[in-house]
Amino acid sequence: MKRTGAQMIWECLLREGVETVFGYPGGAILPAYDAMLEYPSIHHVLVRHEQGATHMADGYARASGRVGVAIATSGPGATNMVTGIATAMLDSSPIVCITGQVGSKLIGSDAFQETDVTGVTLPITKHNYLVTRAEDIPRTFREAFYIAQSGRPGPVLIDITKDAQQSTAEFDWEAAAPRLPGYRPDLRALPSEYQRAVELINTAQRPVILAGHGVLISGAMRQLAEFAEKTSTPVALTLLGLGGLPASHALNLGMMGMHGEAWVNNAIQEADLLLAFGMRFDDRVTGNLKTYAPFARKIHIEIDPSELNKNVKVDVGLVGDLREVLDELLPEVAQNEHADWLAHIDEMKGDSAVRDIQNLPDSGQLFAAHVINDLWRLTNGEAIVVTDVGQHQMWEAQYWKHEQPRSLITSAGLGTMGFALPAAVGAKFACPDQEVWVIAGDGGFQMTMAELATIAQEKIKINVAIINNGYLGMVRQWQEFFYERRYAATPLFSPDFVKLTEAFGLKGMLVTERGQVKSAVDEARAHPGTVVMEFRVEQEDTVFPMVPAGADLNAMIRRPKPEAEVTAVQTEVAAVQTEVEW
Amino acid sequence: MQHTFVAYVEDKPGVLNRVASLFRRRGFNIESLTVGHTDQAGVSRMTIVVDTDEFGARRAEANLYKLVNVLRVEDVTNQASVVRDLALIKVAADGNNRTHVMQLADVFRARVVDVANETLILEITGTVDKIDSLVDVLRPYGIIEMVRTGIVAMRRGSAAADNRPPRVAAQVPGEPADAAVSYSV
Numbered sequence: 001m002k003r004t005g006a007q008m009i010w011e012c013l014l015r016e017g018v019e020t021v022f023g024y025p026g027g028a029i030l031p032a033y034d035a036m037l038e039y040p041s042i043h044h045v046l047v048r049h050e051q052g053a054t055h056m057a058d059g060y061a062r063a064s065g066r067v068g069v070a071i072a073t074s075g076p077g078a079t080n081m082v083t084g085i086a087t088a089m090l091d092s093s094p095i096v097c098i099t100g101q102v103g104s105k106l107i108g109s110d111a112f113q114e115t116d117v118t119g120v121t122l123p124i125t126k127h128n129y130l131v132t133r134a135e136d137i138p139r140t141f142r143e144a145f146y147i148a149q150s151g152r153p154g155p156v157l158i159d160i161t162k163d164a165q166q167s168t169a170e171f172d173w174e175a176a177a178p179r180l181p182g183y184r185p186d187l188r189a190l191p192s193e194y195q196r197a198v199e200l201i202n203t204a205q206r207p208v209i210l211a212g213h214g215v216l217i218s219g220a221m222r223q224l225a226e227f228a229e230k231t232s233t234p235v236a237l238t239l240l241g242l243g244g245l246p247a248s249h250a251l252n253l254g255m256m257g258m259h260g261e262a263w264v265n266n267a268i269q270e271a272d273l274l275l276a277f278g279m280r281f282d283d284r285v286t287g288n289l290k291t292y293a294p295f296a297r298k299i300h301i302e303i304d305p306s307e308l309n310k311n312v313k314v315d316v317g318l319v320g321d322l323r324e325v326l327d328e329l330l331p332e333v334a335q336n337e338h339a340d341w342l343a344h345i346d347e348m349k350g351d352s353a354v355r356d357i358q359n360l361p362d363s364g365q366l367f368a369a370h371v372i373n374d375l376w377r378l379t380n381g382e383a384i385v386v387t388d389v390g391q392h393q394m395w396e397a398q399y400w401k402h403e404q405p406r407s408l409i410t411s412a413g414l415g416t417m418g419f420a421l422p423a424a425v426g427a428k429f430a431c432p433d434q435e436v437w438v439i440a441g442d443g444g445f446q447m448t449m450a451e452l453a454t455i456a457q458e459k460i461k462i463n464v465a466i467i468n469n470g471y472l473g474m475v476r477q478w479q480e481f482f483y484e485r486r487y488a489a490t491p492l493f494s495p496d497f498v499k500l501t502e503a504f505g506l507k508g509m510l511v512t513e514r515g516q517v518k519s520a521v522d523e524a525r526a527h528p529g530t531v532v533m534e535f536r537v538e539q540e541d542t543v544f545p546m547v548p549a550g551a552d553l554n555a556m557i558r559r560p561k562p563e564a565e566v567t568a569v570q571t572e573v574a575a576v577q578t579e580v581e582w
Numbered sequence: 583m584q585h586t587f588v589a590y591v592e593d594k595p596g597v598l599n600r601v602a603s604l605f606r607r608r609g610f611n612i613e614s615l616t617v618g619h620t621d622q623a624g625v626s627r628m629t630i631v632v633d634t635d636e637f638g639a640r641r642a643e644a645n646l647y648k649l650v651n652v653l654r655v656e657d658v659t660n661q662a663s664v665v666r667d668l669a670l671i672k673v674a675a676d677g678n679n680r681t682h683v684m685q686l687a688d689v690f691r692a693r694v695v696d697v698a699n700e701t702l703i704l705e706i707t708g709t710v711d712k713i714d715s716l717v718d719v720l721r722p723y724g725i726i727e728m729v730r731t732g733i734v735a736m737r738r739g740s741a742a743a744d745n746r747p748p749r750v751a752a753q754v755p756g757e758p759a760d761a762a763v764s765y766s767v
Binding site for chain 1: 591592595596600607640641645648651652653654
């Protein structure tokens with residue numbers, strides 16, 4: 001059948017099972033928007049900024065596991081997507097971005113709203129396309145969706161010239177099968193490598209599993225739990241791995257790395273075998289590579305071969321889909337107890353617990369960690385939480401106990417402030433029946449708060465918790481520790497968030513005391529529309545523990561014990577800094 | 583040390599940019615990069631020389647494979663292979679020293695491809711070392727202009743069939759084979 005390029009875009013999206021797209025129209029993408037009216041079964045969400053569209057597509061993808069779609073026009077529309085695309089790239093999130101491009105005859109002439117978008121996004125996409133002919137659209141879309149969600153997922157961008165959208169060609173979906181002779185998402189490890197891995201696993205005395213985002217992407221939650229239980233191996237999680245093993249699982253240690261609990265990082269440093277499952281040894285996870293896990297052999301199971309030996313040299317690298325690799329390994333590995341090792345880790349936990357903020361005396365002040373922990377309890381831990389970037393993000397990771405995969409959506413690799421609100425919109429469209437909470441700082445929220453208008457226009461229900469400490473908190477914390485409390489550009493003015501929210505026709509609430517939290521959260525949850533809650537928390541609160549960037553993983557700045565003097569923090573910082581070369 | 587990669591890539595717009603961008607992005611320094619057609623339609627062949635250690639070479643190879651348009655990568659650094667560079671060298675040579683220059687060219691098996699009153703153009707093919715040596719001995723006469731292609735490399739012996747990119751059938755499991763399309767790239 002004959003179709004215009006513009007119609008083909010929607011025909012392709014329909015066939016890929018797309019129900020919702022997030023976009024913003026403009027000149028070069030107008031033909032596609034015009035054709036959209038003929039395809040009412042696809043719901044278009046009008047965003048307020050194209051960055052929001054990409055984060056929404058990203059949030060949609062992470063909540064559902066399906067490809068999220070964002071649309072923008074050429075030039076500024078497309079360049080506004082860059083941050084969202086890079087965010088999806090670093091967190092391996094499958095999104096397809098469709099951008100309009102000026103007419104093919106105008107390309108290269110610096111025409112109005114012309115940008116070399118495939119050039120700009122080349123290093124931040126898994127792959128991208130420039131389409132100049134309508135007949136190339138079906139194959140391009142099939143390839144793009146296939147690439148985005150297979151292997152290690154990632155963003156794919158399709159830039160379509162205006163004339164390609166306007167011209168007419170034969171649309172034959174069946175004939176347009178992907179032609180990707182160089183694309184290998186299904187690599188397998190050699191049997192000899194499996195044998196070597198099994199030997200190391202069966203002879204280890206102090207093993208630790210490092211579980212990452214790959215557990216969720218691959219759907220290897222059951223395999224991870226079985227593997228950990230059979231071999232009695234404790235599991236440390238990356239930020240994006242949270243939810244891969246229930247927080248209540250006896251072998252779950254919690255999050256590792258810069259703001260991981262002390263026992264987790266100490267266990268890694270003392271381990272004699274690290275089993276890296278679908279994670280990439282990010283610098284926020286390893287600290288100083290020279291002193292990282294010095295006694296440990298390393299087995300790395302990873303679908304992307306370029307991650308093997310990238311940051312940490314491993315003894316065995318098993319390339320493949322984590323779930324399939326674990327299915328192969330499970331029958332081969334021996335039942336084990338590791339009683340001494342697990343008991344030793346439990347001892348370390350005891351030492352940390354006395355420093356836990358939850359055990360501090362209640363001074364009536366509102367601490368962010370309290371708020372987040374209360375939110376978790378009041379929602380029975382069943383909500384999807386979308387966090388922004390900064391202190392609240394780390395407190396969420398520490399104090400929200402994730403039992404389910406895909407219950408935490410956060411920008412980890414790129415650390416994109418402003419991610420939470422739009423990503424939550426995407427998550428809500430992916431899982432309309434689930435309760436969705438945004439936890440954001442006063443800084444990050446202000447970066448993308450225009451999307452409140454999108455929320456109001458779409459009449460969706462999201463609960464937003466702004467953790468307002470009047471500072472760009474995480475940067476302030478670094479300034480406190482490493483820049484002699486010289487608070488350059490971190491004190492932050494905020495608007496009256498309640499009035500602001502009301503201006504969008506939504507409900508705003510202000511909470512300033514711990515005693516108000518429960519009733520306010522109950523009220524917000526019961527409200528049919530979106531509620532933005534501002535929690536005015538302690539201004540100079542700090543995320544503990546902290547491994548300074550580049551320091552040894554076990555060189556942590558710890559929360560001073562309750563009886564300690566205020567100066568104890570500085571003593572802790574000084575103690576750690578002396579061990580670090582800056 | 584210098585590592586030499588041979589990469590088969592799809593002959594599509596922007597592929598050279600993707601490869602070059604990858605090396606830049608990952609912090610590798612390209613010493614030499616050549617690209618040209620192969621005997622197979624739609625397939626180009628690149629020879630890339632990079633100064634890196636063994637781990638870096640493995641990383642470069644793995645990252646090359648991540649590019650969707652890259653069909654096959656081979657590190658021929660430690661393989662028995664023929665490696666050639668080609669140079670055109672314009673040397674100052676008038677009646678007084680033309681014979682000297684031509685004798686030197688002869689020793690290096692270089693060919694004289696242009697003669698003018700004041701200059702000669704020599705064409706030489708060979709290893710990088712050989713060309714460097716010729717350049718050194720010509721320098722006193724005055725090199726006016728020089729261009730080099732960068733190296734091309736090919737493994738020796740009958741491994742040729744092995745050198746070709748694998749014939750790949752339809753990539754998506756369960757996809758109907760597209761009979762009208764050749765996947766033989």
